[in-house]
Amino acid sequence: xxxxxxxxxxxxxxxDDVDYDGWADWYxxxxxxxxxxxxxxxxxACGTGSMSVRFARRGIQVTGADLSGEMLARAQEKAxxxxxxxxFVAQDMCALTLPRPxxxxxxxxxxxxxxxxxxxxxxxxxxxxxxxxxxxALAFDISTEKKLRETLGDGLFGEDRxxxxxxxxxxxDNKKRTATMDLTFFVRERDGRYRRFDETHVQKAHDxxxxxxxxxxxxxxxxxxxxxxxxxxxxxxAQRIHMTAVRP
Numbered sequence: 001x002x003x004x005x006x007x008x009x010x011x012x013x014x015x016d017d018v019d020y021d022g023w024a025d026w027y028x029x030x031x032x033x034x035x036x037x038x039x040x041x042x043x044x045a046c047g048t049g050s051m052s053v054r055f056a057r058r059g060i061q062v063t064g065a066d067l068s069g070e071m072l073a074r075a076q077e078k079a080x081x082x083x084x085x086x087x088f089v090a091q092d093m094c095a096l097t098l099p100r101p102x103x104x105x106x107x108x109x110x111x112x113x114x115x116x117x118x119x120x121x122x123x124x125x126x127x128x129x130x131x132x133x134x135x136x137a138l139a140f141d142i143s144t145e146k147k148l149r150e151t152l153g154d155g156l157f158g159e160d161r162x163x164x165x166x167x168x169x170x171x172x173d174n175k176k177r178t179a180t181m182d183l184t185f186f187v188r189e190r191d192g193r194y195r196r197f198d199e200t201h202v203q204k205a206h207d208x209x210x211x212x213x214x215x216x217x218x219x220x221x222x223x224x225x226x227x228x229x230x231x232x233x234x235x236x237x238a239q240r241i242h243m244t245a246v247r248p
Contacts, residue, residue: 006197008070010164010185011048012078023108024054026229027139031104033231034137034222034244038104042131044093044124045111049075049086055106056084064088065096094123101133107140113148113203116178118214121206125218132247138220139244145205147239148172148179163188177205208234208241220245 031038038060043052046064048071056062056079064086066072072088079086091097093111105128115121128138149172157168165186172179181201186194212223226242227234234241 006070007183007185007199008048008068008074010187011071012050012074013161013164014159014166015050018050020050020054024051024058027051027106027108028055028058030139030226030242030244031106031137034139034224034246035135036104036137036246038102038136040100040102041104041106042096042098042102044096044105044107044128045109045114046075046088047071047109049078049088051106051108052086052088053079053082053084056086057082062086063098063102065091065093067092094120094127096124096127096131098131101136102131103133103136105131105136105138107138109141110143110203112140112142112206112211114201116202116204118210121211122214122218125215125220129219129247134247137244137246138215139242141240141242142206142208142211143203144234144238144241145177145207146237148177148203148205149174151239152179152181165194179203179205208243211243215243215245219247221248222246 040061041055043055043062043064046052046066049064052062052064052075064075069090072090075088112121115124152170153172155170159166167184169182170179183199186196188194208225215223223245224243225233227238228240
């Protein structure tokens with residue numbers, strides 16, 4: 001099964017330990033450091049909209065874009081629950097088209113890792129550049145090669161909750177620098193029986209310097225590379241890297 005199909009119904013429950021308020025505040029700090037205090041923002045690969053609604057609660061006009069209709073349906077429900085207005089659109093991030101330019105574009109939580117080739121990355125950067133006003137900024141993060149190769153690696157993970165159990169098996173390909181994640185879910189139905197479904201996710205370990213070169217090639221300037229929630233350069237053990245770039 002393709003990524004983020006049936007998984008959409010479980011995603012928020014299994015991500016209930018994520019500090020999305022702190023995550024959203026950090027992205028606004030990143031954008032401020034790039035010289036942007038956004039009034040209009042696109043949350044690209046927004047998933048179930050956890051970041052989108054928090055940006056909206058901070059008074060920002062938000063467009064959330066994602067390829068998964070199932071995830072967007074959850075995002076719309078979440079926006080209603082938060083009492084905010086967010087325009088959600090079903091779009092491939094590599095073909096992003098917005099009706100009007102925005103001040104900032106954010107792609108959080110590994111969205112760029114799902115782009116498996118330089119060509120796909122460059123298309124996203126090109127579309128992000130086109131979606132930003134002059135002086136606007138792009139901010140995104142990636143899981144590092146160390147995380148994908150060593151922390152996740154060829155490991156097997158799992159969790160057993162009252163209503164759902166999942167198994168997560170990983171395979172890392174050193175030549176392709178990709179981590180393939182096979183997830184199997186067992187969801188308890190109302191009658192006590194369990195329903196199984198499977199999804200496969202593939203992420204690419206991108207080299208930050210290569211991403212910087214692609215950003216510059218696509219017309220961005222002022223590219224900055226940071227460690228995880230720090231304005232310092234990433235160290236060798238970094239699990240996540242943040243990057244910002246400005247459209248001149």
